[in-house]
Amino acid sequence: MIAMTSRSTPSPVPDRATYGFVSYLLCYILFGIFLIWTYIPRTYLEGIGLTYWPSKFTAVSIPPFLCVLFLVYNILYEGLIFINTAPFQSLDTISDSEKEKFDYLPRDAINPIEDISIINVNMTLYRSY
Known part of the structure; x- marks a missing residue:
């Protein structure tokens, strides 16, 4: 019997796909609640029984805070x-003959720093201009 090895693929497994879909829906639902809370006046919200909401200043301050946090x-x-x-x-940063080969990189790509050959290191450090 041949043992099948698992390969990593970009397509998600069913569990990851389910979690991703639920997260996608939850983001849209929470964004909708945020927009309702932001644009509907407090009196209307209190009229339908929703009495506790944070101040409207929070609705104005959360988006800039998240943008700055991201930056x-x-x-x-x-x-x-x-x-x-x-x-x-x-x-x-010096490599030898046992280094990992990066044949999949494009020809004009910059080599990863841990795979610089000693010849390139010496040429860069000790070349006289």
Whole structure:
């Protein structure tokens, strides 16, 4: 009997597809509730029995807060990548004959930093101009 190995594919498994669809619906429902809360006056909402709602200032302040949070997150994440990247002179960036081959990369792509050949390192560091 041949054992079948699992391959990772871009198509989601049924559980992931279900969670994704529920998340998709939940986002639209919550956005609809947000719009109703934002645009309908408080007196109408209290008239149908909905008495506790946050202040309308929250409706104005949440979208800019989320935009700034998104920008700050991206800046901090990029900074964290720069902090954790080995310097160009580090021995960790030198590879040997046992390195992983990246044949799937396009011809004009930049090589991953952990797979720079020692020849390119020496040419960059010690080439006289």
